Amino acid sequence: MSLARTTKEPKLPRLPIDFRTRFGPWAIITGASSGIGAEFARQLTIFGFSVVIVARRKQKLDELANMLIKKHAVQVKVIAVDLAQQDGWRTVVEETEQLDVGLLVNNAGVELHGSFFDQRVESHMNLISVNVTAASALAHDIGLRIAKRGSGGIIFVSSLSHRPTPWWATYSSSKSFVTSLGLALRNELKPKGVHVSVLEPGLVKSEMSDAWMRDLSCPDKKWNQMPVEQCVSAAMVAIVHNDAQITPGWRSSAKVHIIGALPTWLSVKITGSASKKCMNAASVNNAE
Numbered sequence: 697m698s699l700a701r702t703t704k705e706p707k708l709p710r711l712p713i714d715f716r717t718r719f720g721p722w723a724i725i726t727g728a729s730s731g732i733g734a735e736f737a738r739q740l741t742i743f744g745f746s747v748v749i750v751a752r753r754k755q756k757l758d759e760l761a762n763m764l765i766k767k768h769a770v771q772v773k774v775i776a777v778d779l780a781q782q783d784g785w786r787t788v789v790e791e792t793e794q795l796d797v798g799l800l801v802n803n804a805g806v807e808l809h810g811s812f813f814d815q816r817v818e819s820h821m822n823l824i825s826v827n828v829t830a831a832s833a834l835a836h837d838i839g840l841r842i843a844k845r846g847s848g849g850i851i852f853v854s855s856l857s858h859r860p861t862p863w864w865a866t867y868s869s870s871k872s873f874v875t876s877l878g879l880a881l882r883n884e885l886k887p888k889g890v891h892v893s894v895l896e897p898g899l900v901k902s903e904m905s906d907a908w909m910r911d912l913s914c915p916d917k918k919w920n921q922m923p924v925e926q927c928v929s930a931a932m933v934a935i936v937h938n939d940a941q942i943t944p945g946w947r948s949s950a951k952v953h954i955i956g957a958l959p960t961w962l963s964v965k966i967t968g969s970a971s972k973k974c975m976n977a978a979s980v981n982n983a984e
């Protein structure tokens with residue numbers, strides 16, 4: 697039996713009627729002040745979830761919270777923290793202790809592109825702290841709670857670029873970790889009734905992709921940015937079906953299959969030369 701929503705919101709996926717009972721009533725979404733994370737908050741509240749929204753920009757989170765509370769009869773808890781800091785993810789764990797959390801969306805992420813050596817070491821460490829350390833810590837402490845409940849799920853937001861990608865070296869390595877952690881935990885958590893899905897999107901319209909496309913002077917038309925709605929709807933269906941990995945959209949999905957079928961040395965060579973072409977003259981010159 698499916699629950700179809702009549703709403704002016706973007707078209708939602710058809711999900712089982714017990715979706716909220718199994719994965720709610722509370723969901724924690726990191727990186728919810730914009731892009732994919734904010735869309736997770738929007739879609740989950742339409743399905744009746746109460747949400748904990750986490751990011752650094754408090755004003756954006758407050759605006760989103762006010763909008764969601766006004767539209768839906770749900771509770772929204774704002775946690776404005778820097779997940780690159782240990783007390784950031786610890787605050788999320790502590791401030792949600794009393795909530796019945798059934799779903800964790802490990803989405804917050806930082807991107808870096810260009811030559812590995814052009815970036816300050818602090819930028820690489822910051823990326824690792826957000827994309828790897830905070831995501832693992834939350835998967836551990838919140839995942840343990842979800843496992844004790846005996847039902848629920850974790851969505852890890854990785855990337856199509858989770859294989860070694862020159863010029864995106866630290867980013868792609870961090871996403872390799874996220875994919876690997878998600879797939880391993882999926883096996884460990886299955887007997888506990890916890891679903892784990894790894895979302896590996898291609899290019900999705902967001903602040904992050906807009907910023908690097910601008911920086912690299914990518915022509916908008918050539919790079920099909922998927923709307924966040926489509927990306928998040930696909931992830932919601934995946935977690936309900938307990939799909940292991942999901943890459944929304946046929947173009948991105950085809951890329952996964954093609955790149956995945958190649959030996960690693962060849963895929964590194966191909967993605968390396970494609971990425972290098974994408975770099976603007978200034979950053980390429982700096983790297984040489």
Ligand SMILES: NC(=O)c1ccc[n+]([C@@H]2O[C@H](COP(=O)([O-])OP(=O)(O)OC[C@H]3O[C@@H](n4cnc5c(N)ncnc54)[C@H](OP(=O)(O)O)[C@@H]3O)[C@@H](O)[C@H]2O)c1
Nearest residue numbers: 727729730731732751752753779804805899900902903904
């Ligand atoms: N857009 C794409 O094409 C694409 C493709 C593949 C994968 N992804 C992944 O999708 C996820 C979401 O990205 P997006 O595309 O939606 O980009 P986005 O709009 O830039 O969202 C990134 C989110 O992460 C939060 N964040 C960043 N650093 C943080 C920190 N130190 N502490 C707490 N929160 C932090 C940001 O909030 P604050 O700035 O307010 O802290 C923001 O809410 C990321 O993991 C990204 O790697 C995106």
